[in-house]
Amino acid sequence: MQVLAALSGGVDSAVAAARAVEAGHEVVGVHMALSRSRAEHRTGSRGCCSIEDASDARRAADVLGIPFYVWDLSEEFEETVVADFLSEYEAGRTPNPCVRCNEHVKFSALLDRGIALGFDAVATGHYARIERGAGGLELHRARTIEKDQSYVLAVMGQDRLARSLFPLGDASSKADIRAEAAARGLTLSEKPDSYDICFVADGDTRGFLQSRLGSRPGEVVDVEGEVVGEHDGAYAFTVGQRRGLALGRPAADGRARYVVDVQP
Known part of the structure; x- marks a missing residue:
């Protein structure tokens, strides 16, 4: 064959x-x-x-x-x-x-x-x-x-x-x-295994997205609708994400915050 x-x-x-x-x-x-x-x-x-x-x-x-x-x-x-x-x-x-x-x-x-x-x-x-x-x-x-x-x-x-x-x-x-x-x-x-996205050579997915999609500022809100931070592009966030949220203050109960929804 x-x-x-x-x-x-x-x-x-x-x-x-x-x-x-x-x-x-x-x-x-x-x-x-x-x-x-x-x-x-x-x-x-x-x-x-x-x-x-x-x-x-x-x-x-x-x-x-x-x-x-x-x-x-x-x-x-x-x-x-x-x-x-x-x-x-x-x-x-x-x-x-x-x-x-x-x-x-x-x-x-x-x-x-x-x-x-x-x-x-x-x-x-x-x-x-x-x-x-x-x-x-x-x-x-x-x-x-x-x-x-x-x-x-x-x-x-x-x-x-x-x-x-x-x-x-x-x-x-x-x-x-x-x-x-x-x-x-x-x-x-x-040779080490490859894990990163091949077309994002430096592993910086957020940077790649921003270079292609540009800056699109917006607000980060909690489930109650209260503004808790700002962002440069909703595309940089994924449901379930905890790290890199750069929020202005922690949750009232002190627990970690997670992304539960992304609305461009």
């Missing part, structure tokens, strides 16, 4: 590609360039799309002995992920850009382009499993529950699942994946 391996530059995708090769598939590695300005995803950023990640992905492909390409999907990413991220915060909701990226970029734009080029499936380093049930293919949680990523793949339908491979779904632990990477000669075996 001809398989397109999505190489992010991290250890998980590299081991997933290695397992696809080991399974006998004809594998080609591809790294997705998601930023219109490479400076936004700069070297040393804590997300998964920095310049150094592209270099790490290329080195992994070299070790595995597979062809490697970089595909520019920045337009699709900006229009379907970043734009949605901004509009959701602007509307007072907190989005999950990883779900959006998987649905519209990794398993739509990337997969569609791969199919058009003759590939049968896409392999990624997601921790999830695909099993066949009575009603067709089913998405299941990974064996390693603490690393499970099935929740960001839940939007995938039967057609996408049929063309997806998750070689790490049965992994017993992340430590084992790192050990396997080292044994395979992959130099990124000790």
Whole structure:
């Protein structure tokens, strides 16, 4: 089977590609360039799309002995992920850009382009499993529950699942994946995991939103309607948030205050 391996530059995708090769598939590695300005995803950023990640992905492909390409999907990413991220915060909701990226970029734009080029499936380093049930293919949680990523793949339908491979779904632990990477000669075996939003390179989500949406001052009120503070933009707050509220005074009962609603 001809398989397109999505190489992010991290250890998980590299081991997933290695397992696809080991399974006998004809594998080609591809790294997705998601930023219109490479400076936004700069070297040393804590997300998964920095310049150094592209270099790490290329080195992994070299070790595995597979062809490697970089595909520019920045337009699709900006229009379907970043734009949605901004509009959701602007509307007072907190989005999950990883779900959006998987649905519209990794398993739509990337997969569609791969199919058009003759590939049968896409392999990624997601921790999830695909099993066949009575009603067709089913998405299941990974064996390693603490690393499970099935929740960001839940939007995938039967057609996408049929063309997806998750070689790490049965992994017993992340430590084992790192050990396997080292044994395979992959130099990124000790590379830290990425947790931040990839297009917010410095991890400052509030600063990113303000740079894109501008300052929109308003009042912070309690559940009784009393003004207890001010803000520069309601988009900077999330329901359930406790830290960073910068309120003028504590609650009368001394208990911590939480955001219970956001009204742009």
